[in-house]
Amino acid sequence: MVLLKMKFPFQKRVRLAQGLWLLSWVAMFSGAITFAMGVFLKTELHRRSEVMHSMDIHIVPNLLMAVGLASVGINICAGKVCQDSLDPSRFPRWKTFLPPFFCFSVFLTSLLLVAMILSFALQPSLEESLKIGLKNGISFYKDTDTPGRCFQKETIDRLQIEFQCCGNTNYRDWFEVQWISNRYLDFTSKEVKDRVRSNVDGRYLLDGVPFSCCNPASPRPCIQYSLRDNSVHYNYEYQTEELNLYSRGCRQALVSYYMGLMNTIGPCVLFDFLLQMAILVSLRYLQTAMEGVIGQENVEIETEGYILEKGVKETLLETKEKVKRLLQLAQVGDASSTTPGTQPEEEKPATA
Amino acid sequence: MLLSCYVFPHQSARVLELHLLSSPSFLHHGDTHVMDNTDIHCVPNTLMIVGLASMGINYFASRICQDALDPGRFPRWKTFLKPYFGCSVFFTTLMLISVILSYAMKGSLETSLKIGLKNGIRFYKDTDTPGRCFQKQTIDHLQMEFQCCGNNDYKDWFEVQWISNRYLDFSSKEVKDCIKSNVDGRYLVDGVPFSCCNPSSPRPCIQYKITNNTAHYNYDHQTEELNIFIRGCREALVNYYMGLMNTIGAVVLSVFLLQSSVLASVRLLQTSMEAVAGQENVEIETEGYLLEKGVKETFMEYVDPVLKLLLLNQVTPPEAKPEAGATGTTTTTS
Numbered sequence: 198m199v200l201l202k203m204k205f206p207f208q209k210r211v212r213l214a215q216g217l218w219l220l221s222w223v224a225m226f227s228g229a230i231t232f233a234m235g236v237f238l239k240t241e242l243h244r245r246s247e248v249m250h251s252m253d254i255h256i257v258p259n260l261l262m263a264v265g266l267a268s269v270g271i272n273i274c275a276g277k278v279c280q281d282s283l284d285p286s287r288f289p290r291w292k293t294f295l296p297p298f299f300c301f302s303v304f305l306t307s308l309l310l311v312a313m314i315l316s317f318a319l320q321p322s323l324e325e326s327l328k329i330g331l332k333n334g335i336s337f338y339k340d341t342d343t344p345g346r347c348f349q350k351e352t353i354d355r356l357q358i359e360f361q362c363c364g365n366t367n368y369r370d371w372f373e374v375q376w377i378s379n380r381y382l383d384f385t386s387k388e389v390k391d392r393v394r395s396n397v398d399g400r401y402l403l404d405g406v407p408f409s410c411c412n413p414a415s416p417r418p419c420i421q422y423s424l425r426d427n428s429v430h431y432n433y434e435y436q437t438e439e440l441n442l443y444s445r446g447c448r449q450a451l452v453s454y455y456m457g458l459m460n461t462i463g464p465c466v467l468f469d470f471l472l473q474m475a476i477l478v479s480l481r482y483l484q485t486a487m488e489g490v491i492g493q494e495n496v497e498i499e500t501e502g503y504i505l506e507k508g509v510k511e512t513l514l515e516t517k518e519k520v521k522r523l524l525q526l527a528q529v530g531d532a533s534s535t536t537p538g539t540q541p542e543e544e545k546p547a548t549a
Numbered sequence: 550m551l552l553s554c555y556v557f558p559h560q561s562a563r564v565l566e567l568h569l570l571s572s573p574s575f576l577h578h579g580d581t582h583v584m585d586n587t588d589i590h591c592v593p594n595t596l597m598i599v600g601l602a603s604m605g606i607n608y609f610a611s612r613i614c615q616d617a618l619d620p621g622r623f624p625r626w627k628t629f630l631k632p633y634f635g636c637s638v639f640f641t642t643l644m645l646i647s648v649i650l651s652y653a654m655k656g657s658l659e660t661s662l663k664i665g666l667k668n669g670i671r672f673y674k675d676t677d678t679p680g681r682c683f684q685k686q687t688i689d690h691l692q693m694e695f696q697c698c699g700n701n702d703y704k705d706w707f708e709v710q711w712i713s714n715r716y717l718d719f720s721s722k723e724v725k726d727c728i729k730s731n732v733d734g735r736y737l738v739d740g741v742p743f744s745c746c747n748p749s750s751p752r753p754c755i756q757y758k759i760t761n762n763t764a765h766y767n768y769d770h771q772t773e774e775l776n777i778f779i780r781g782c783r784e785a786l787v788n789y790y791m792g793l794m795n796t797i798g799a800v801v802l803s804v805f806l807l808q809s810s811v812l813a814s815v816r817l818l819q820t821s822m823e824a825v826a827g828q829e830n831v832e833i834e835t836e837g838y839l840l841e842k843g844v845k846e847t848f849m850e851y852v853d854p855v856l857k858l859l860l861l862n863q864v865t866p867p868e869a870k871p872e873a874g875a876t877g878t879t880t881t882t883s
Contacts, residue, residue, distance in 0.1 A: 341751035354748035383766035408754040411743040413689035416676035417716050419743040431718035
């Protein structure tokens, strides 16, 4: 039972080959663009890698880059096949190459869909990774004298300024950690001693935030310290004050940013996927139509093209048999190079 | 030479792109609020005009080249070429002038920024005054982005009241003392806005009582370097724009050289083709030259028609005609 048979007169074949050749160039550029988008996404993720705990999300840009490069190669081959298909004497040399080429291309093209699905599926993982990374960043904010952590302060400050966010979930995260280093605290002063004593761990906690949380859009100069104390500042009420600091948390800001990036890249990747599948289907039709021409004297006869010679299930079984035979040959080849007496024992695991 | 005819239109298109991308978008970065006058805008405006013009010039140059190989089609360009060369030379010299201008106007840019920033700092507190309400946000964003503080340096903030009276408690002793110590009754502090804070500092930012060493533990304001940005915003902005113009200047100079060589080549092609026109054998050897007469005479040739046009527009009475002729000759010889 042939799958999706179509008739191909000579003119239709020629037009298919020419159209496919043009389309393969378009798809080549599309593949290059996919690669470029993968590179861009990877650099953006890498820039903020200091506040990310795990690198799981990097699989999305890696897949995009790999498939982008591979599709450039696939489309160059497709273009060459099209060029040769119009010349019946040159076409037969592609005979052995094409079936594995199709399997390989279909596999790689489906990876594009996988990448798109992953970009949505990995969102919770990204969020978790950012949660832990930002928590560490805020905890180590004060450790500018500890090697390995000395850049956390600058990273967090620049992050909060650029993404207009404060803290992990919101600005109150800063109230729970000591973000002022002991080096800059006067332990002889009463205020410092009171604060340190009021705390179980002996940490200097205050209801204040770093300057990078300040919102430039606020009409009044920034209030960073004693945020919960209305009496310290004139004409200030912390419950109604909205513009003084950034209200968003950095985790939400970063997740929104990356999801926005992936939502922009998504349609382009989908377009590339559809284009590539169209090319592969058309190429398959061209190949099968040309196979009818080979050996004939009159090259302008009408031939039939199809996607699969037998049905889907039968084709799968056939390929499974072929692969099995290949594996058996490989194993038998190894056995015959040692001793012929071990041959029956070698065949037993192959049939199992 | 034919290949160059096809390459140059693409070159000029790219140049135009560069001009459009670089010039006005950077100047209108919101920094126009901190510029007092917009004289410097003549540089990107000139570049845009020249870029557009050079696209047209090179398009026609390529068409001329295409027709040059066909002696039957070449003569139709005859009347077009003289004004074409005049315009092209004018626009190409304009390119050179714009590069010179970009360096010559540095002083004007600096003065403009000085006045603009001074106003910005003065009106920082006026977030409730229409027309000035965005100064605070502009100055804050500027200081954070260019990593600078104040006009010349951070001390400019000590001389203006940048905290609005709306947020000052006039019943408190501290505020009253501060205002009384000042002739104009302004609330001056030795503090800076948060946007002056340097994220690279190892310690949390010290914004207020900057010159008071005792107010902060382990702090010496004379040796403290990383706490706030040391650079002034005027210097930062001038460096930024000069850097831009240096890059653009180099590119524009190379485009100028390219364009001049295109024009010279087209001129040589035109003059050598003129000898071929009318001949039976088109494969003869001909001479090409840049100018038929000397530079001064050629310049007079171009300027005379323009002057005659201008003089004709001034209506002359019939008896004054010989005088007009006399003045015409005197202007050409002056």
